[in-house]
Amino acid sequence: MDQTNDTAETLTPQTVRHSILWRVIFYFATASIALSIVVSAALVVWNYEQQTEAFRERLEDIRVGYSESLGSSLWFYDEIQIQSQVKGIMNLEAISYVRVTDNLNINIEVGTRPHHSDIETLPIEFNGKPIGVLEIAFDRDAVIAKASRAAISTMIAQLVSLLLLASMLGVVVHTLINRRISEMAAQVNDRLSSNQYSPLAISTGKDKDEIDLLIQAFNALSEQMIDQLEQKTQAQQQLKTINLELEDRVKERTHNLQKTVDELNQTLAELHATQGKLIEAEKLSSLGGMVAGIAHEINTPLGLCITIHSYINDNYQVMKRAFDGGGMRKQDFVDFMGMMDESLGILDKNLQRAAHLIKSFKQVSEDQTGEHIRRFSLHDYLHEIMETLSPKFKQTQHKVEIDCSENLWMETFAGSISQVVTNLVMNSLVHAFEHTKEGLIRIQAAEEKGNIVIRYTDNGCGLSAEAKHKIFEPFYTTKRGQGGTGLGMHLVYNIVHQRLKGEIQVEEADQGAAFRMVIPKITEESNVQ
Template sequence: MDTSTSSNPLGKDNTGQQWHHSLVWRIILYFAIASVTLSLAISAIIVAWNYQQQTDAFAERLESIAVGYSESLGSSLWFYDEVQIRTQVKGIMNLDAISYVRVTDNLNLNIEDGSRPHHGNIDTIDIYFNDKLLGKLEVAFDHDAVFASATKTALSNMVAQLISMLLLASLLALVVHRLINARIRHMALEVNYRINNDSFVPLSLRESDAHDEIDILVHAFNALSAAMNDELQQKTQAQQQLRIMNAELEDRVGERTQSLQRTVDELNQTLQELHSTQGKLIEAEKLSSLGGMVAGISHEINTPLGLCITIHSYINDHYQQMRTLFDKGEMTKQDFEDFIRMMEESLGILDKNLQRAAHLIKSFKQVSEDQTGEHIRDFSLKEYLTEILETLSPKFKQTKHTVEIDCSEQLRMSTYPGAISQVITNLVMNSLIHGYEDKNDGVIRIVVAEERGNAVIRYTDDGKGLSEEARQKIFEPFYTTKRGQGGTGLGMHLVYNIVHQRLKGEIFLDPDYQSGAGFRLLIPKKIDN
């Protein structure tokens, strides 16, 4: 097969710059790693095997020492021939791999030669003469020298194996390069050249007689290039047709654009008319809403003004009584003190309710949110709830309804107190007007708890409750069950706006309460200006 690249039009081959990505290089690398790993494993096995062989040889040698020297050492110890004993110790030390020898008797004889190793590496042989134990022979073998010898042998074998394996890897790499790598690289260069130049003629690299995997790949690429060449010709024809169609389309777009522009002008004119009509409808709706709100003022301020009238009548009655007593000269100091105390209480109630009426009138000017003009201040919620109910106390004197407050005295808030007053007052008045319409007694409960920086207020009454329609629409503006009877439907809508916009909280019907009306309010204890 011809793999020559002398007439290759592909330009400069940069394969030398990417040698580390070459398949041949990876084969050599993987083969070298495998060879080193295998050689190390084999060398370790050889070292262990040699060491075990030497250890077994030591055991045999120790047995021969016991047989060959035990009797002569026993005779020398019996006759206390120290010269002969030292000669025999020297003879044992001259044996292969012996590193330490020591002879001791039962008295004070101690003859040794060599460096004493750890006691665990010393073998002891008893010395007898005429079946009598005379002493001990201690022998230690040089395990380090044996291990070094075994390692040296293993390293020699490993080096020989590595050299042979590396030579084999080089030969394998050469074969892979000639049979696979060079042919694949040449084919890849030709394919890249055809892609960059939009040419899909068959490859110059032809199939060989071997019909191997590379030949199958060359055949597949040639078939692919022929198919792509046909597709390229079809694409060229399609582009020419597309240019003609684009020219025709531009003419049509020009005509349609003019027609569309006329339609847009007509739509703009219609849109302006719609905006004008919408503005008129919005103004009409505003006037309608304003009329409804003005009609609802009497309902909303009826309570504070009614209380003021009641207190005024109450003060006038006491005043007439005091004047009669004064004119008759029958007024006592106690009568005057009672009158002063009554006046202080009544004037306080009048002041609070007149301020309340002023707040309500100002609140109705901005139905979307409560802007009472108050500043944020710190106050005790329980004390403030008690103060709100005190302003409503004349209203409760006419009925048997009671209000129970369950709130910690330590709970303090930094928010708009007037907004809370307006919310609680509206809820109480709704209970009295709607919940207890046909009931002259009942209990209203206000339970307050703390939850993650919020005050959770649960307001409930045991009145007649809410219909399904009322539950769905209670917070909608102008929804009321008293239409034509003085109801405007702005009370609960105003409460909703105050809680959400002024107090930055939430209010919703309590789904767990079914005996009457129940609301849950989640109000931050502290809000910023």
């Protein structure tokens, strides 16, 4: 309402600063004066040109009319006649200076001598011979003054005519435009102040000019606004009813949505718990497979040790009976000692093998089940991991090549490194080398800017486009229904990113699969969540 009143106030006739009528008169008068000045200046120039042309014609008349008589007077030295002729020339219009000289001593001059550029020179001849010079100057100031007076008179007459025309134009503009626009503004202000939109009560003329069209357009707009206001009022009432219904629906759906959200949160928590259990089960499954392989691998040297022990015991009993009966010969003792040396060597070799396997398994299993940071040689640790996985390669011709400096060390979760490498190797054995008898796995490690870069490659069947995109997603496997859980590579991704604070990505390879891991050389305890 305040805004409407302000608008109405700015449209009242009393607040009009520049009336159209006065602006039309002002612009018309300004244009008229400028036009008059331009026309007057053009007239001055035109009159001056006309007078100059007339002077040229007079010069020709003087040359024709006075040349012969002046020549005769000069020839006979008749100064009185020459002066009379000079005065006659001076009496001509716009002549300000005349001078007659001969080649001897006659010099008759009338008027003030101007600048030499304003003097016209005519030769005086007698019987075809030049005997003197006639000099005539044009009175330019007099010509300009005369032209100016004529232009001023013309300009005054034009201004009077134009002012009368401007007054008549003002009356016409006021009658046809200002009065009707002021009446329109007054009625519009009345409607704005009363907040009404009824049509204007102004009758239109028969001529149907622009003002009449404006009045008709405003009345049409008023009728349209009234219709829109009625529709708006109805729409507001309907909207109010719909809002009340929507509030009830929103409350009901909000309640249902909150219930659904609570159920989803509970399901998500159960899913996370299940996923954690599956990941732990994957770890235990990997460790269990390692235990079974190591147990089988240790059984071989231990079985040989038992066999050798039994063989030594049998030979020992034979030697003891021979010694007790007094029938032992020197050669029998030498043969027994040779057998003992060979048997003890076999025992030592197999016991060392079993001890080494147990030591490697103990270290790796402790690292995988423990959660502590320790410093270790990456070269030695990679070989220990391969030692624990050696049973997996016994029945195949697959090989593993490790390219790592013996001086390269890390201070991090060794068990996490073991778990990552183990899962990558098992992934290659199960998937990459499924249809390959002689596969090659290469593990390359080097230090780069405080990080350890490990590149794992195999020359197996490689990864499909879908596998490259989804290999780290949980439960993604190409062995669905064949024992694959799809958690192995997801576990690798989580260990590298969350536990080791590193990165792992799939790289393009000409053959097989390739993975690149960047892991901090030293893991800070404070950075571990």
